[in-house]
Amino acid sequence: MLSWFPENISTYGAQLDSLFALIYYITGVWFVAAQALLLYFIIRFRRRPGVRASYVRGENAGELAWVMVPVVVVLALDLFIDYRSHPAWALVKEEFPADAIAYGGTAKQFNWAFTHPGVDGKLGSEDDVTLDNELHVPAGKDVQVSINSIDVIHSFFIPTVRVKQDVLPGRTTRVWFNATKPGRYEIPCAELCGFGHYTMRGFLVVHSPEEYEKWTAEQKPTPAA
Amino acid sequence: MTTEHSMTAPRELGKLPFGRAGIWWFLASEIMTFGGLLGAYTLQRISHGGWHAEMQHLNAYIAALNTLFLVTSSLTIVLAHQATERGDRVRARNMLWVTVALGIVFLCNKGVEYSIEFDHGYFPWTSTFWSFYFTMTGLHALHVAGGVVWNTCLAIAASRAIWPKVSHRVEYAGLYWHFVDVVWIFLFPLLYLS
Amino acid sequence: MSMQAHAESPAHHFDHPEPTTFLRKYVFSVDHKVIGKQYLGIGVFMAVAGGLMAYLIRWQLAWPETPVPGFGWVPEPYMYEGAIPPEFYNSMVTMHGTIMVFFAAMPILLGAFGNFLLPIMVGAPDMAFPRLNMMSVWTLGVASLVLIASFFMPGGAAAHGWTGYAPLSAKAAYTGVDWGGTLWILALALEFASFLMGGVNFLVTAINMRAPGMSLMRLPLLVWMQLTAAVLFMLSVGPLVAAAIMLLLDRTLGTGFFLPERGGDPLLWQHLFWFFGHPEVYVILLPGFGIVMEILPVFARKPIFGYRSIVWSTIAAGALSFIVWAHHMFVSGIDARLATPFSITTILISVPFAIIMFAMIATLWGGSIVLTTPMLFALGVIATFLIGGVTGIFLGSAAVDIYLHDTYFVLAHFHYTLFPSVILAGLGGLYFWWPKMTGRMLNETLGKIHFWLTFIAFNCVFLPLFLVGVGGHHRRIYDPYQYDFLKPFQPVHEFATMAAIVLILSQLLLLVNVVMSLMSGEKAPANPWGANTLEWQTDSPPPHGNFKTVPTVYRDPYDYSVPGAALDFLPQTHP
């Protein structure tokens, strides 16, 4: 199962993947144990002539312990999963890096428009560059994208970065990430947004920092209308 | 036929009174529905900074008067129920008619209020506040209308031969009517006063 | 007070005589057994419709835009010489989900099994409010017709997903579906009304009309499950009714509840939908588990393990289900600080379910197990729900859900929970109670083949979908070829589709079995399985009024293999 993950190219992706793996192993052990027990009981306690089932009602403490002791372990593991989950969630969704490069984005049926900060590195200035369906970022830098929608709900999803955020009309939602590996990666829209939902595909283009500078300089500014 | 009789013979029964359980079930789901609306309204209101300006355009006097009518009608239906219990059919019928009348007055008043608002250009689609206002009071008014119809049926029945068979329904009608009243008790301050 | 006593007298409520005309007996019947069968008819019909839609969906996913075999006759603009356009695909997905959850699962599990069994199991002659019962099934019938009618409206049926997220659902222009979306809301509202009416019958019947000696802790577990489900449904559906009214007004009047340009809030819909949505999945799961818990003791010849623990865990899970709804909304744009509390409550819900699952498995220990068809289905439910349950834990972790949300992992998770509780448990229940319902036995060999085909094919459809979900495959995608990262997954889709075709075709075995049974099936004795609960202590099928005399209950529902007893089962009526 774990090998089916796409390549991870973000700084926090490994932490999220290891959390998945943790739950996978915990629940996997229980799952295998429960299935094995089920199968064993079915085979071991098949009807045999002359053998009557044992009259066990599971109402007294001694018998119930067979269920309740494992359940206490389940409870402990639950809390452990919660305990490990929270920091990962907080890292991705609560603690935004203060000095991230700011990008803007607008989603509509059925494409993305991403606004890049341009040469001066600041959003909302004359040299901003807005591109359809392409988001160019420098590798190894924290970036933050603030996106809204002009019609229905869309969802900004970059599988390789392990990030997803619904994009809503009437308000701005933010994501941050730090992509480490240059390349071109797909940004599917992950929320049903109409008949063209399946075509709503953007690209994340990660450049090495030098290349990114070169690329930015080459762009024609498209100031907001 | 014999099996029927043996099946309905006295048996160990639980504690839920049949009809009353039914009406309470219905009311509980109604409470959740209005609860959903009121909860949504309250949360939206907080996040929209209070909607104080919109609220100024509501007529709190008419609404206060309406509150009075509804609360009074809750009292009269209690009296109708008491009269039914005592077997005083005439008084029960009269009290039911008073309740019906008060309900109708409430609805007329509400209609006047709506028409004033329409005149001033406030419609359900004017803004979210007005959407909530018209939906909540409109749904409530529909409930009032339903109660008026039900109470009218009972009032008519009270002067007919079927009365002994249906008189217990005054209690259920009363429970329902109190519920409609209570919803208004929540709507009034949440919409008009705060 | 005298009048009061009259009003509450039960005789007043069910002294209806046995009907004689066809119309009264089979169409406008107030007999809970007939009503149960009517629910079964509606539910199975809709399940088959939902299954055929699944076939269209699967075909499109495996071989996009190629003609679907058998569907060349569908006119434009629905399909083009058998090929599916994107709008129709979205309608199919929406209707498949809506139909399966609201018009197949609930009618079969609550409507059919609840109605048919609950009164007999508690020893009552009928439901507490027979006429209300008739009204509820007819309301469901009308709701189903409204939903079906929505296909024939200009623009077709609703295409905003079974979750109806606003603003997509709030304005016709966004999907191009006009009346279809409005009728979708109306159909749901009618369905809710139907099951609200049904629920009060369950409650009052199970509390008031129990036979002498049937204390609450002697109720068969299915009754407990049905009761909990009915109460959960009643308490959770109100806010969704409110939301449906708002959505209807947004669509028709132009109010501003969910549309931001009119001042509304799209997230409001999601909160109201999921406040209902999560309890709803247990409304479906619990009756399914109830069926399993009736079957297990009979064919393990053992009392269920930990009856009381199961009852309390069920109630605890039901209560918890009201405070987990935001786990569907972790990345929806809600305040990020809300995620962790909801994540904790969600994962904690595994505790009551662990108790229930372990208790079911422990029931088998020391048993004398006979693998009849119903037993195979019951065991199949446990084996598959384990997968559905534990994958819920991945999704419950807010951090992991960032990536998994709205992927095929979620899809596989919920098919692994819904399919066992609806189809596997439903089929198990059908094989188990069919003799009681019709007075005829089903063929065991055919039944076993049906089980194995269904069980294996189901796993072949949905196990691989977990993998593509982990690969990032997002949901509700018309054509996976649009994405480079999905292209390697195409063989998985093809495999899953072939398995789905096998799965759907193997249901024909049920049809054959049922027809054979009705035409020439062996006559069923009153108690073919040697079971204890009251429904087996009366004729097959039970007479009008269910019992010839009021049964008296002396013992627990699962007294199997009591030491010293002559037989290995002691019916509840055994002194």
Ligand code: HEA
């Ligand atoms: C019958 C239906 C059913 C059931 C029973 C469940 C049960 C559970 N579900 Fe599921 N779920 C759905 C139907 C169901 N679900 C549907 C339809 C959706 C998608 C809707 C949509 O978007 O279209 C969904 C989506 C869904 C999501 C949202 C995913 C997303 O969209 O991002 C989440 C997240 O938390 C979730 C969690 C859970 C959990 C924790 C349980 C728990 O109740 C499971 C508890 C059971 C167990 C855990 C197994 C037994 C325990 C053990 C064997 C012990 C070992 C376990 C541990 C150590 C933890 N479900």
Ligand code: HEA
């Ligand atoms: C109970 C619920 C239920 C059931 C049983 C099923 C059954 C199936 N589902 Fe479905 N499905 C949903 C609920 C269900 N589904 C929901 C809620 C969605 C989400 C919709 C959305 O995104 O909006 C969904 C979405 C969904 C998709 C995703 C589409 C997408 O995102 O693009 C797919 C794709 O493969 C799919 C496939 C299937 C298949 C192959 C089956 C097969 O198992 C079907 C096999 C056929 C049958 C089982 C019918 C035969 C029935 C009988 C013979 C009667 C039996 C009698 C008794 C039980 C008494 N389903």
Ligand code: CUA
């Ligand atoms: Cu945008 Cu899906």
Ligand SMILES: [Cu+2]
């Ligand atoms: Cu849920």
